[in-house]
Each structure stands twice: as C-alpha cells, then as structure tokens.
Amino acid sequence: MDIFEFRKSLKDDCLPLGLSVHLQALWLDARGDWQGAHALIDQLPDQSSASLHAYLHRKEGDQWNADYWYFRAGEKRFQGSLEEEWEKLAKYFLSK
Numbered sequence: 001m002d003i004f005e006f007r008k009s010l011k012d013d014c015l016p017l018g019l020s021v022h023l024q025a026l027w028l029d030a031r032g033d034w035q036g037a038h039a040l041i042d043q044l045p046d047q048s049s050a051s052l053h054a055y056l057h058r059k060e061g062d063q064w065n066a067d068y069w070y071f072r073a074g075e076k077r078f079q080g081s082l083e084e085e086w087e088k089l090a091k092y093f094l095s096k
Helices: 003-009 021-030 034-041 047-060 063-073 082-094
Strands: none
Touching: 003 021, 003 082, 021 034, 021 047, 021 082, 034 047, 047 063, 047 082
C-alpha cells in the first residue's frame, strides 16, 4: 500500500486488513478517533511509537506531553503543520 491508497482507504467504514498498529492509529486519527488512535500506541515503548505518540499529543494541544514524547523518540518538535506531520508518519510506517 502506498500513501495514495492509504488516504483513499480513509473513505471506507472499516480499517483495511493487514495494517500495522501504527498505521491503524494514523487511520483512526485521520477519521477523527483520537482516543482510539492513542489507545493503540499508548503503551508501546519503541522510538517509532514515541514519535507517533508525540504527534497525537501535539494534535490534542498538550504541548508539554508532546515534547516529552518527541524527547523519547529522539526528535525535536515537528515544525510543520499537523497534516504534514501525519503525512510524514504515514509514509514512514508504510515503508516499514
């Protein structure tokens, strides 16, 4: 699946089969289910999950918490728009 197919799947009512937990979280987030997205990655300890966790808290407006997760991911706060960050994360997780 590429980014165009992933974006197209956002019009569907159900999650596409075979998505990683990270892509599931991004899909739910794009569909307006922040809580569902957060629940999927909240307890994952790896740096990739921390990066996604940071994005979600940034979107939520909790900058302190977002900065904590960017630190855990070994990254600086993303400087672009939330849409740009979502796209960057989606492309990253699609490439894995």
